[in-house]
Amino acid sequence: MQDHIRQLFTENIQTMIATGEALSAPIENAAASLVNCLINGGKVICCGEGASAALATHFAQLLLDQFEAERPCLPAFALLSNNSSLQPGNQDNPDHLARQVRALGQAGDVLVAISMTGEEHNLIKAVEAALTKDMTVVALTVDNSGELSGLLGNQDTELKVPAHRPARVFECYTFLLHALCELIDVTLFPQQGDL
Secondary structure, eight states: HHHHHHHHHHHHHHHHHHHHHHHHHHHHHHHHHHHHHHHHHHOOOEEEEEEEHHHHHHHHHHSOOOOSOOOOOEEEOOOOOOOOSSSSTTTOOOOOOHHHHHHHHHHTOOEEOSSSSOHEEEEEHHHHHHHTOOOOOEEEEEEEEEHHHHHHTTTTTTEEEOOOOOHHHHHHHHHHHHHHHHHHHHHGGGGGOOO
16 A cells, blocks of 8 residues: 555556646747736636536635735636536536636736646636637646647647646646746736745
């Protein structure tokens, strides 16, 4: 059992190292997109499906409240996932995220889309809606992330985690979102001191 526990930690560390080596420039680009959005009066809209919806909510809450240091609130929110719908007969609406993007998103906003497969229909539709509204997209994806990756343009950023095991991907996504929070904070609020 202890060997298995040590193997889990080793696998996590190896995945994190590979992700750091592969994504340092894209993480910098994503942070710059988010900072530019916020400086120019835009807002950060986050979305995901399933467990990724919880990460989207977590990221939005960290921006709205604070990450590690007290600072002004930043305009961010997470879209309601389909299982949050109280509307009868609306449980299987394939456009529930896209409808929210169309209603709430504006040019200059950033959509943070968190995908575990790159094939989630609702996320694909949300990204398409964001692009038609001239929003920038920051997408957290995995290798072989399919249709979602193909939608992204030069102004968008893809943080493609080099892992396939869902637990390791989720752990990387959490770290990436925390890294983005820290980069936003140190850029926008350098007077808050070292974190």
